[in-house]
Amino acid sequence: MFTETEPVRVDLTGVRTGGTLRLRGPGDPAALDPSCVDDVASARLTRLYARQLFTYRAEPDARSWQAIAPVPDLAARIPSIYNAGLGASGTTYVVHLRPGARWDTPDLRPVTAHDVVRGIKRLANPVRPPAVLPYFTSTIRGMAEFHAEFVAAAGADPTAAELAAFQDSHEIAGVFALDDESLVFELVRPTLDFISMLALPAVAPAPAEYDAYLPDSPELRQHLRANGPYRVASYVPGRQLVLEPNPAWSQETDPVRRQHLDRVEVGLGAASDPVRLAGLVRSGDADLTWGTRVAEPYTGVPATPLAPLGWRLDPYMIFNLRGDGPLRDRRVREALACAVDKAAVAEAVAGLRTGTVIRVAGAAVPPDNEGHLGADLHPAHSPDRARALLAEAGHAGGLALTAMHLDTPEATAVARTLATDLSRVGVAVRLEALSPARHRARLADPAGAWDLATLSWSPGWLHGNARVFPQALFQSGNPGGYVEPEVDRLIERALGSIDPRRATPLWQEVERRALADLPVVPLLFQTPAVPSPRGSRVRDAIPLPALGFEDDLCVVWLD
Numbered sequence: 001m002f003t004e005t006e007p008v009r010v011d012l013t014g015v016r017t018g019g020t021l022r023l024r025g026p027g028d029p030a031a032l033d034p035s036c037v038d039d040v041a042s043a044r045l046t047r048l049y050a051r052q053l054f055t056y057r058a059e060p061d062a063r064s065w066q067a068i069a070p071v072p073d074l075a076a077r078i079p080s081i082y083n084a085g086l087g088a089s090g091t092t093y094v095v096h097l098r099p100g101a102r103w104d105t106p107d108l109r110p111v112t113a114h115d116v117v118r119g120i121k122r123l124a125n126p127v128r129p130p131a132v133l134p135y136f137t138s139t140i141r142g143m144a145e146f147h148a149e150f151v152a153a154a155g156a157d158p159t160a161a162e163l164a165a166f167q168d169s170h171e172i173a174g175v176f177a178l179d180d181e182s183l184v185f186e187l188v189r190p191t192l193d194f195i196s197m198l199a200l201p202a203v204a205p206a207p208a209e210y211d212a213y214l215p216d217s218p219e220l221r222q223h224l225r226a227n228g229p230y231r232v233a234s235y236v237p238g239r240q241l242v243l244e245p246n247p248a249w250s251q252e253t254d255p256v257r258r259q260h261l262d263r264v265e266v267g268l269g270a271a272s273d274p275v276r277l278a279g280l281v282r283s284g285d286a287d288l289t290w291g292t293r294v295a296e297p298y299t300g301v302p303a304t305p306l307a308p309l310g311w312r313l314d315p316y317m318i319f320n321l322r323g324d325g326p327l328r329d330r331r332v333r334e335a336l337a338c339a340v341d342k343a344a345v346a347e348a349v350a351g352l353r354t355g356t357v358i359r360v361a362g363a364a365v366p367p368d369n370e371g372h373l374g375a376d377l378h379p380a381h382s383p384d385r386a387r388a389l390l391a392e393a394g395h396a397g398g399l400a401l402t403a404m405h406l407d408t409p410e411a412t413a414v415a416r417t418l419a420t421d422l423s424r425v426g427v428a429v430r431l432e433a434l435s436p437a438r439h440r441a442r443l444a445d446p447a448g449a450w451d452l453a454t455l456s457w458s459p460g461w462l463h464g465n466a467r468v469f470p471q472a473l474f475q476s477g478n479p480g481g482y483v484e485p486e487v488d489r490l491i492e493r494a495l496g497s498i499d500p501r502r503a504t505p506l507w508q509e510v511e512r513r514a515l516a517d518l519p520v521v522p523l524l525f526q527t528p529a530v531p532s533p534r535g536s537r538v539r540d541a542i543p544l545p546a547l548g549f550e551d552d553l554c555v556v557w558l559d
Contacts, residue, residue, distance in 0.1 A: 142173025
């Protein structure tokens with residue numbers, strides 16, 4: 001299915017190289033520890049200093065099939081039956097590392113297969129696991145058991161030494177190093193999207209030095225190690241991340257990335273208004289944005305997608321179902337769903353002019369992703385029904401809830417719109433605006449004191465991705481604590497079907513069954529738009545980003 005890759009040939013005619021690139025955007029990234037990355041904004045940064053076994057080339061044309069095909073990165077080649085890397089049963093993968101990759105340690109230590117195994121183990125950490133973990137616990141033999149034992153052994157407040165001791169004394173049955181340059185993955189079942197999973201940003205090798213710190217802790221963020229073209233020179237939380245060329249990296253060992261710049265300054269100040277961000281770029285006070293979109297000079301709402309790829313569920317509302325509060329009652333969740341006017345949410349986002357095509361979401365899987373239903377599975381907007389359901393559930397006198405959201409202009413506008421809609425049916429909402437890192441930490445905390453939250457979910461890969469949305473949103477272990485054995489059984493059936501013609505309808509059934517319980521309220525689908533006819537220096541500065549997930553344009557130039 002996937003092909004080998006030659007070093008990317010990028011035409012740099014007329015493109016400035018060297019110098020300092022100034023990026024401006026929101027507050028601290030949700031993650032800087034590669035093993036904890038599950039969001040696109042963080043991945044744009046970690047890609048510069050952390051490599052994976054497989055990745056994606058920086059493709060100027062987001063409509064090209066090469067933009068969505070994984071290619072070897074640290075791996076020498078993609079395992080297949082033709083190169084003896086894939087067993088006849090389709091459940092054993094042998095991966096050989098490309099020689100020469102090194103860490104930016106004082107001794108320029110080589111990146112080994114043991115580092116890859118350590119990185120896979122850190123995916124299952126009980127402190128800050130990435131939201132993509134269920135893809136792996138359901139696929140790699142022994143991964144689910146390793147994670148369960150890790151959580152049980154860690155207790156409520158584990159130390160870094162305790163986590164490291166567990167990792168050193170326990171193995172994942174289906175992941176092991178044959179030697180320094182070769183490792184084996186054994187799967188529960190044949191899995192056509194396994195290489196795509198291994199290309200996720202979180203599947204990065206981890207150096208032994210990381211054992212001294214808790215995952216993505218403030219201390220680890222000050223001691224990041226690099227094997228990519230850049231390394232972290234300095235990091236001041238909430239203010240600035242500075243990257244410099246990594247002397248341990250060499251072009252001969254990396255067929256995908258490039259080292260064009262002398263310095264990258266990533267501003268981590270408070271989130272700015274999209275119009276102001278665009279003004280900073282156009283005036284020359286900043287070069288590009290990261291982690292947020294900028295306003296475009298559209299006279300109306302854009303309607304033409306940049307490419308038939310990368311639609312995301314952005315945003316959706318999630319309920320905290322871990323406690324015994326009123327949201328455990330499905331009638332209350334349906335009432336809140338009925339109270340929300342999704343058209344008003346779309347209007348609030350469109351008013352920021354962030355240059356995306358926007359559609360009201362009736363289900364969880366966006367257009368141009370496998371399994372998209374094209375049907376509205378959610379209750380219609382009806383304040384009267386919302387009030388009736390609240391009264392039936394014993395809350396005729398009203399309800400008070402806490403909702404947390406990112407402190408970006410778009411997330412704030414969405415949260416205020418939701419709060420206004422809910423207030424009209426007697427639900428008072430206290431809003432909490434949080435940085436990406438704090439927002440993610442609160443979601444991961446089982447005792448987190450919140451009722452509602454707004455999130456977004458982007459497809460981790462764009463080919464054969466029917467599992468990407470339903471599994472992340474609805475399988476046990478999701479951020480809202482939704483657990484339904486029947487849904488989990490349906491997910492197992494879908495995972496067990498290797499034929500996409502049979503698997504995709506099963507994933508659609510997972511979505512239908514789960515959304516009948518209303519653990520989440522899909523609000524909008526978004527995707528980058530074709531640039532305004534009036535032109536935009538912000539968009540036209542450099543080629544389009546790989547994958548088309550976001551219109552954060554820095555990744556191609558930095559590669």
